[in-house]
Amino acid sequence: MIWQEIINGISIGGVYALIAVGYSLVYSVLNFSNFAHGEVLMIGAYIGFYALTALRFPFWLAIALSIVLGGVVAITLEKIGYRPLRLRKAPTLYFMISAMGLSIFLQNFTLVTIGPNFRTYPEVFSFDPFEIGSLSIGSLDLIIFVTTAFCLGLLTWFIYKTKLGVAIQAAAYNMRVASLMGINPDLVVSIVFFMAGASAGIAGVMFGMKYTVYPWMGSLTIKAFIAAVVGGLGSLPGAVLGAFILGVTETFAAAFVSSAFRDLFSFALMIFIIILRPGGLMGVVVKEKA
């Protein structure tokens, strides 16, 4: 049943990849880890859930809603919690603390208003699983994989093939110089956060569909961080690679050791990579200009 586990691993890896890419994107432009990223995922998951159940929207509309609102929420968080710090050139520590504050606020606000109950998405797709030999690939897994692959492709196209995407790359490299070249840093930051939020929103829906929705889903962001670190912080392809590696190895650890140790394993993997190869598998180790 190794292959079955691999398929599970790839499935969750795709979700991790979406989160990790958004996370890495923000990191590469603003040079800090957005600990509140996971909460956008959580909000996206809830939005999708309510869109499908309470509002009875068709699936495509629910997804579109969580994408757009995910992006909007992310931008709002940026304006409230990070922009003032950015303008003041605050040290990274302050960004991290502010992110922590946003995360705690959103998590607990959801907890208090909506309640701690786990929600399950209604079954949207009820196709039979695909059979390939002795393997069965659930239709849900397939949908998730296709969706994440599509989103990643879209993101890649945007970043590497469009003018705005190149502007973002320039800003990621050196924000100050980019602004001197006429690139509006606020705009770049907003776009980056929108993309990160949108991909987190969709990841939330995917995760909600496969598993459940609960207020502290946001802690998945840790997995995204680990994935980004394993692949190389600041490298988008690295984030994707790291996410799939994490997804697969973690699934194996859960299946063949114990599910309680799944998270422990992920941390151990991260520490292992950090010690052996701090730049990650594909990372660029950028030394600060002294």
Next chain:
Amino acid sequence: MSVYVQGILFLSCINLIAVLGLSLLTGFTGSFNFGQAGFLAIGAYAATLMTVKVHAPFAVALVTGMLASGLVSILLGYPTLRLKGDYFAIATLGFAEAVRLLIENLEKVTGGSRGIPSIPTKTSLGTLVPVTLAIVWVMRNYIASRHGRNCVAVREDETAAQAIAVNVFRYKQISFFVNGLLAGLSGGFMAHYVGFIQPSMFGIQKSTELIVMVIFGGMHSITGSVLSAVVLTSLPEVLRAAAAWRLVMYGAAVVFIMVVRPEGLLGSWELNIRSIKAMYRGASQFFRHLYLRAFHGTA
């Protein structure tokens, strides 16, 4: 003193000890420790096992808790302290979760998720308060010393600190170790005050509360830590009805502080002879001004 006020005093001191360690590590040295609860847990469980299983004297149990937590911080420090800030924060978070998971799974030793009940309540105000005051005094001294300045240099600019011959790793290690000792002590005191321990007491909620205390009063001020430990420990008791909303408000408060006044309430201000004199001077000038105005119509 009413039982109610006593309770607040107990908890304030217990929290303050942990907050002082965190203040040194995160506030003064700039290493964001998101996993303080993990060290509390180690101290609490180590001390408890000493009193409950080995029937050791309380002082020995407390010291064991401190040393256990301190030792773990040294071991954890080697792979993590050289990392960038975010890596370190996540590593400490992972550490705290790992500790909690381990405690939950080593049922034979730790009682698993049900924890250890019926711990002898040996923490008394007679021991706790003097110890806490002594720690405040000791930490104040450290911050005022050349070592304290070196810690701040590490926080402000690691490259510049190295250029003035400060061994950045060593100072982070010392701060991490001291934090480990203090957190372990706090955990030991807490276990023997509350009377039982469970892994759920040492989750991310606890780590968050402690970080908020450090930020609220002033990341760069020991006096601020004392103030916020007392205020933020009393507040939940006062606002018991709104307990569920407490963390919501904490989160909002953290963001608010970072955006509006990241130095916290007191910034780097410390209560010491100099500042008391300054306050005295300011106050007497103010009253002199009032007196002249009132009785002579001039200022």
Next chain:
Amino acid sequence: MELLSIQNLSKNFGGVKAVDAFNCSLPKGKIQAVIGPNGAGKTTIFNLITGIYSPSQGAIRFDGHDITGQAPHLIARRGIARTFQNIRLFPDFSVLENIQTAGHLRADYGVLAGFVPTPRRIRQEREIRDHAQSLLELVGLEDRAGELARNLPYGHQRRLEIARALALDPQLLLLDEPAAGMNPDETQKMVEFIHQIKEQFALTILLIEHHMEVVMELSDFITVIDFGKIIAAGTPDQVQADPLVIEAYLGVGA
């Protein structure tokens, strides 16, 4: 004997050779300037000397010891102090505290004395404070001792950074663009100041600077760098006349 001796120093970043076979031989008490266009690798050389980067090739000897690739704080301890191109003061510290912090080498009381004061600590702290005070007077900042470093005007910040470097009692001082952003009047004062501290503290100085007047007035030797490589070296007169230098850096008709 040379105080600082650098042989065949090279540094690669990925595929880019930032420094290529740099050599230097600096006797005690002399001032050497390293000049070249922006991005030529000058600050990288400083970073290699002070241990922030490890060389890909080559060796650095200071005062008879091999310091190649040593940790920065140990190199600073040996007696090499520096300033930075983008001023790196401790922003949340006061002016006095910035210098006091660098004075920690004058004390040796341990961590335990940090927690519980001893007479030795009290005595040493007083010495550090007095020393820092005298350095403040040297740079004319004594009446701003209590101000936060980040509130100082630019020129004062530069002087403060130099004072902080001097607090290490260094033998070798690395100055990275000390006159950057200064008008001619301030620049002249900086030149005088550098002369003064060199004599007063018996310093050997390695200098990166773009202001040619500063370089010509101060230096005993000049090395010209472009794309990480030495393109000329010698006395100011020799370098000024070198056609390669004129072409690459000083501009036609300089």
